[in-house]
Amino acid sequence: MSQKFKNIRRRNVHIEDIIEETLNVKTILFRDKFCQLAKPGQYVMIWIPGIDEIPMSISVRNRLSLSGVTVEQVGEATEELFKKTLGDIIGIRGPFGNWFQPNTGNVALVSGGTGIASLFPLIETLIKTSAKIVAVLGFKSLKEIIFLNRIRKLLSDKRYHRIIVTTEDGSYGQKGLATDVVSSLLKKETFKMIYTCGPELMMRRVFDLAEESRTHIQVCLERIIRCSVGLCGSCFIGEYRVCKEGLVLSSEQLRQVKDEFGTFKRDFNGVKMHFKTTH
Numbered sequence: 623m624s625q626k627f628k629n630i631r632r633r634n635v636h637i638e639d640i641i642e643e644t645l646n647v648k649t650i651l652f653r654d655k656f657c658q659l660a661k662p663g664q665y666v667m668i669w670i671p672g673i674d675e676i677p678m679s680i681s682v683r684n685r686l687s688l689s690g691v692t693v694e695q696v697g698e699a700t701e702e703l704f705k706k707t708l709g710d711i712i713g714i715r716g717p718f719g720n721w722f723q724p725n726t727g728n729v730a731l732v733s734g735g736t737g738i739a740s741l742f743p744l745i746e747t748l749i750k751t752s753a754k755i756v757a758v759l760g761f762k763s764l765k766e767i768i769f770l771n772r773i774r775k776l777l778s779d780k781r782y783h784r785i786i787v788t789t790e791d792g793s794y795g796q797k798g799l800a801t802d803v804v805s806s807l808l809k810k811e812t813f814k815m816i817y818t819c820g821p822e823l824m825m826r827r828v829f830d831l832a833e834e835s836r837t838h839i840q841v842c843l844e845r846i847i848r849c850s851v852g853l854c855g856s857c858f859i860g861e862y863r864v865c866k867e868g869l870v871l872s873s874e875q876l877r878q879v880k881d882e883f884g885t886f887k888r889d890f891n892g893v894k895m896h897f898k899t900t901h
């Protein structure tokens with residue numbers, strides 16, 4: 623097998639560290655030479671022996687030569703991953719997908735919930751390239767806040783960078799949605815690029831606001847991903863296989879899939895279905 627395709631093969635790795643982020647979010651760290659070279663926005667397939675294989679964004683690279691994923695417990699596979707302890711084995715395939723393109727001008731980042739896990743490696747890159755970074759981090763409540771201290775450390779130079787936290791219930795930061803902040807920001811400031819990751823309906827709103835203000839955007843999409851190599855078709859949005867041509871789509875690509883983005887998703891059988899209208 624050529625070097626290029628070696629990352630597709632599963633490697634078994636030991637869990638070397640676990641960070642308890644909140645009651646139902648953990649960061650799981652392991653050693654893997656391919657993940658060490660991952661670009662911001664890429665993801666891996668995590669095999670949980672005897673249970674399932676699921677997609678997870680790479681949230682940590684190079685922490686004492688470890689890489690990591692930040693897992694929210696939502697169902698059977700993530701629950702099993704949560705039960706794992708130091709030394710346990712998980713399988714890794716990847717990294718897969720394209721990645722965020724860093725911009726050297728003023729940029730805004732917008733995250734919803736655990737979406738910040740995927741944006742964190744990007745912040746580590748942008749800090750070296752961008753003039754000003756405004757990070758808008760949306761959470762449901764104080765209990766769900768993750769990565770804030772790490773981001774504060776990175777963006778500690780307040781002359782250039784700003785962090786705005788929102789919670790839906792007002793238990794921390796500004797009360798409301800991250801998209802409310804983006805809406806008022808774009809009336810006062812200009813950005814060369816907006817980067818966003820989180821629930822698709824949130825990202826659709828950010829895309830619409832970016833379009834209104836003629837700001838370029840890069841969106842990190844999450845669709846049902848099963849094969850991760852572009853074969854099964856369960857992650858299609860328009861003509862794009864999110865697992866391969868994504869996860870990151872640009873303004874131009876999103877305009878082409880405007881009718882599906884935030885409106886339709888696909889189920890495990892690839893059947894198109896509406897997003898819930900309540901959100």
Ligand SMILES: Cc1cc2nc3c(=O)[nH]c(=O)nc-3n(C[C@H](O)[C@H](O)[C@H](O)COP(=O)(O)OP(=O)(O)OC[C@H]3O[C@@H](n4cnc5c(N)ncnc54)[C@H](O)[C@@H]3O)c2cc1C
Nearest residue numbers: 676677678679692693694696697698699700844845846847
């Ligand atoms: C590219 C990508 C990156 C992701 N990164 C993260 C991450 O960094 N942290 C994190 O906590 N979660 C992430 N997810 C979501 C994570 O894959 C699902 O939460 C997980 O697969 C749920 O499995 P489960 O068996 O625990 O729950 P289930 O009960 O099987 O599913 C719960 C919900 O999770 C979603 N889901 C289930 N299986 C998949 C799948 N194969 N692909 C996509 N969504 C699925 C569905 O919306 C489903 O309704 C990512 C998903 C994608 C596509």
